[in-house]
Each structure stands twice: as C-alpha cells, then as structure tokens.
Amino acid sequence: MKFCGRVALFFTAMLFALAQPTAAMQEAPLPRSSHVPGGVARIVVAPVTGERKAPPQAWLGDQRVLVIEEGGQWLAIVGLALDTAPGPQELRVHHLGDTRRLPFTVDTKQYPEQRITLKDTGKVQPSDTDLARIALEIAEIKKLKTHWRDTDDTDTRFALPAKGRLSGRFGVRRFFNGEARSPHAGFDIAAPHGSAVTATARGVVLNVGDYFFNGKTVFVDHGNGLISMYCHLDRIDVAVGDTVNKSQRLGLVGMTGRATGPHLHWSVILNSAMVDPALFVPASAMAR
Numbered sequence: 001m002k003f004c005g006r007v008a009l010f011f012t013a014m015l016f017a018l019a020q021p022t023a024a025m026q027e028a029p030l031p032r033s034s035h036v037p038g039g040v041a042r043i044v045v046a047p048v049t050g051e052r053k054a055p056p057q058a059w060l061g062d063q064r065v066l067v068i069e070e071g072g073q074w075l076a077i078v079g080l081a082l083d084t085a086p087g088p089q090e091l092r093v094h095h096l097g098d099t100r101r102l103p104f105t106v107d108t109k110q111y112p113e114q115r116i117t118l119k120d121t122g123k124v125q126p127s128d129t130d131l132a133r134i135a136l137e138i139a140e141i142k143k144l145k146t147h148w149r150d151t152d153d154t155d156t157r158f159a160l161p162a163k164g165r166l167s168g169r170f171g172v173r174r175f176f177n178g179e180a181r182s183p184h185a186g187f188d189i190a191a192p193h194g195s196a197v198t199a200t201a202r203g204v205v206l207n208v209g210d211y212f213f214n215g216k217t218v219f220v221d222h223g224n225g226l227i228s229m230y231c232h233l234d235r236i237d238v239a240v241g242d243t244v245n246k247s248q249r250l251g252l253v254g255m256t257g258r259a260t261g262p263h264l265h266w267s268v269i270l271n272s273a274m275v276d277p278a279l280f281v282p283a284s285a286m287a288r
C-alpha cells in the first residue's frame, strides 16, 4: 500500500507538472505573429552584434516600423492595415550603412460580418454639419496615427485596459441599419458605466478629444509608432503630455460618441495601421 501510495503520489505530481504551463509558454513573445490584414508580421532583420547601439531602421512604404531586440536578433514588428492586399510585401531596412529589402507575404483573412440596428439614425446618416466635423476629426486622427517618437523602452506586452466581457472582436465587417460601414478596427470590452479604463503599457498621452463617432478618447503613445486608443469614455483623467504607467487609470468607461451601451472600444495602432489588440495580450489574460 505504501508503494502504491508513492506511485500515486508520483503520478499526481507528474499530472500537476504537465498541467502547469512552462515558463516559456507563459512568456510567449508579444505581439503574436499574424501575417494577415489587421495582423502583425514579425520579421527577423539582423542578428544583434557588437553594434547594439545602432539598431536597424525599417520602413513599410513611407512609414517607419518598430524594431525590437529579441533572442539575440533585431525583429521588425510590422502592423498590417486591414486594407492591405494579400500577397507579397516588402520591408525596407537601413542598417550599418546598408539598405536592404526584405520580402514577406500577407495571407488572406475573412473576418465575420455583424449587423447592428441603431435607433439614433443621426449617427447613421449624419447631418451636413456633422459631416464637416467628422471630416476634420478623420484628418486629425489620421495625423495622430503616423506619430513617431524614438525611445528604447517600448513595451509590446499589453495589459487589458478594462475589466469586463469581450463584446466585439477586431476586424468584424459591420452593417449599421443595413448599410456597410468601415470594419471594426478595435476590440470592445463591455464594462459597467464608470469603471476604470487603464493604460495597456507605459507611455505618453499623445492626445485627448471628444469625437463624433469615438466619443471621449485618449491616445497613449508607447513609442516607435505603437499607439493605443481608448474610446467612448465617460470621463478623461489625463492630459496631453502626461507620462502614464502600465495599468494607470486614464478615465472611466462610458458610452459617449456612437455606442449602444457602456463599453470600452480599444484600438492599437502600429506604423499607422490599426491592428488586432488581442495579439498584444497574453493568451491567459484573453481567456478570462
């Protein structure tokens, strides 16, 4: 019996060990790779050599791209806009006096459809005054998306910015009252009105605003073209230029702008492309 007990104990210990994710699994590099429109491509640029102080610079088209050091290599972390045509793409790299072109491929992805009915038709068919305001706001947001700040401490491992239920995935092709609108370029978390919205990672507040569609919004610049955007806030607690730490409160969940209920719409911008925020969050946090 004593022997059996030991065997049982051994197998119990083995099962326990197998059930525990290894350190490597827990620390999977982020963002995860997803070579599709709306995804992120991880492209090895060069080994890290003695010239560590001179990281490569990389561009996709005209847009500078985030380069990080990981596992002894310089990696380009490339945001792929939702309207990227699947097929061959090219990264331009400048390193140690050389310019090279690195080809990579973008695969096809079919995102699901969603049909939404809104009672406030003013948000579906805006008036001429609203259209003028919307045009200005689109131009302003477009400019913010291309913002670049050099820093060597960009954190690409994000914490979820609100506690709540996932209520809208990235990339969903939306129809409001039967009319096609732009795809859902963010991630929705349904949370009680007035609950905290927190920074996904350290950064600097790039802009705050109150927009027709996005409502009260905060942009946090994490450096090197990585920016997070938090929309529909009830209240904003930070100002432009503030330095914020990971999980620091930025404001409160609300439903300002075009929203059918209190929720946080969270977008992630990388080299001016809106990409899937879920790729930046550990799988264990997403599974809650």
Ligand SMILES: [Zn+2]
Pocket: 168, 184, 186, 187, 188, 264, 265, 266
């Ligand atoms: Zn949303």
